Amino acid sequence: MNAAPNLSMNAMTDLPSPTLDSASTVASDAGADPSRGAPLIDVRDLRKRFGEVEVLRGIDLQIARSEVVCIIGPSGSGKSTLLRCLAALETYDQGDVRIEGELLGYSERNGRRVRASQGEINRVRRNVGMVFQQFNLWPHMTALGNVMEALLRVRHLSRDEARRRAHAMLETVGLAHKADAYPARLSGGQQQRVAIARALAMEPHIMLFDEPTSALDPELVGEVLQVMKQLARDGMTMAVVTHEMGFAAQVADKVVFIDQGRIAAQGAPREVFHDAGQPRLQQFLQNYFDRNAFWARGNDDAAPL
Ligand SMILES: Nc1ncnc2c1ncn2[C@@H]1O[C@H](COP(=O)(O)OP(=O)(O)OP(=O)(O)O)[C@@H](O)[C@H]1O
Numbered sequence: 001m002n003a004a005p006n007l008s009m010n011a012m013t014d015l016p017s018p019t020l021d022s023a024s025t026v027a028s029d030a031g032a033d034p035s036r037g038a039p040l041i042d043v044r045d046l047r048k049r050f051g052e053v054e055v056l057r058g059i060d061l062q063i064a065r066s067e068v069v070c071i072i073g074p075s076g077s078g079k080s081t082l083l084r085c086l087a088a089l090e091t092y093d094q095g096d097v098r099i100e101g102e103l104l105g106y107s108e109r110n111g112r113r114v115r116a117s118q119g120e121i122n123r124v125r126r127n128v129g130m131v132f133q134q135f136n137l138w139p140h141m142t143a144l145g146n147v148m149e150a151l152l153r154v155r156h157l158s159r160d161e162a163r164r165r166a167h168a169m170l171e172t173v174g175l176a177h178k179a180d181a182y183p184a185r186l187s188g189g190q191q192q193r194v195a196i197a198r199a200l201a202m203e204p205h206i207m208l209f210d211e212p213t214s215a216l217d218p219e220l221v222g223e224v225l226q227v228m229k230q231l232a233r234d235g236m237t238m239a240v241v242t243h244e245m246g247f248a249a250q251v252a253d254k255v256v257f258i259d260q261g262r263i264a265a266q267g268a269p270r271e272v273f274h275d276a277g278q279p280r281l282q283q284f285l286q287n288y289f290d291r292n293a294f295w296a297r298g299n300d301d302a303a304p305l
């Protein structure tokens with residue numbers, strides 16, 4: 001009997017198998033749900049090049065308040081670069097990134113666009129939180145200390161106030177009991193949950209996740225996805241680059257497929273996963289399901305008799 005220890009694969013069971021032979025095309029221009037009001041993030045014709053290579057080639061993406069958008073796509077298609085542009089960790093060459101209506105990275109002066117000052121950039125992105133594949137915790141600080149750090153240095157809270165908020169955030173991710181533990185004494189899943197608590201402590205209006213579970217052992221993936229599901233239920237606006245198709249199918253309001261720097265398809269999970277008329281999307285999903293079928297068989301073989 002397969003003990004199915006792989007939680008990421010357990011999530012797969014929530015995803016009905018796709019009908020990849022469907023001819024219908026997923027709408028590639030689906031905008032944000034108008035009933036949710038003005039988009040929290042509004043990206044228009046975003047273009048970014050590294051040297052000769054244009055890695056983002058005209059991205060249009062709207063993310064409404066409380067919307068969960070999952071971004072999928074092959075390696076090197078530009079997913080991380082897109083998120084990094086939204087967090088102002090990367091400059092962009094052309095197009096608009098607006099956060100809550102404000103242009104990120106540039107200001108308009110006398111009808112001309114000039115690079116914004118760092119202070120201005122920080123102001124516009126202050127409500128954007130980001131969680132990376134690598135947790136990047138300070139090894140010499142406890143879990144609590146890691147969550148408190150930016151509250152003290154960036155938000156200039158008093159120590160008492162920072163401690164109180166950091167404790168509350170650790171509680172949110174189920175780690176209040178690990179407040180005094182150093183990262184080396186925490187599992188990868190726990191470290192990632194501390195990283196999420198650290199981002200949440202800044203009270204972001206949107207959370208960007210770049211493959212938050214990819215560096216984790218399979219049995220630790222589920223605990224991080226649970227925290228993210230709870231955040232989604234609580235109404236957090238989220239953009240999540242992920243290979244966890246089960247999570248995307250369950251939690252996303254919208255799935256965005258990026259291929260070679262362009263959004264090749266987007267829509268509700270059901271549309272994207274079941275009516276994937278787009279050949280590149282079909283191929284991407286087929287590879288994904290083949291790989292997981294392979295691992296599922298591998299688990300069966302490895303299971304004790
Ligand atoms: N700082 C950089 N300098 C030069 N090229 C870069 C830089 N960052 C990314 N690239 C290139 O841009 C392209 C898109 O990279 P990106 O990291 O956004 O892809 P990705 O979709 O996140 O891939 P993965 O799934 O492997 O994480 C790749 O060809 C990559 O090599």
Ligand SMILES: [Mg+2]
Pocket residue numbers: 079080081210
């Ligand atoms: Mg990436």
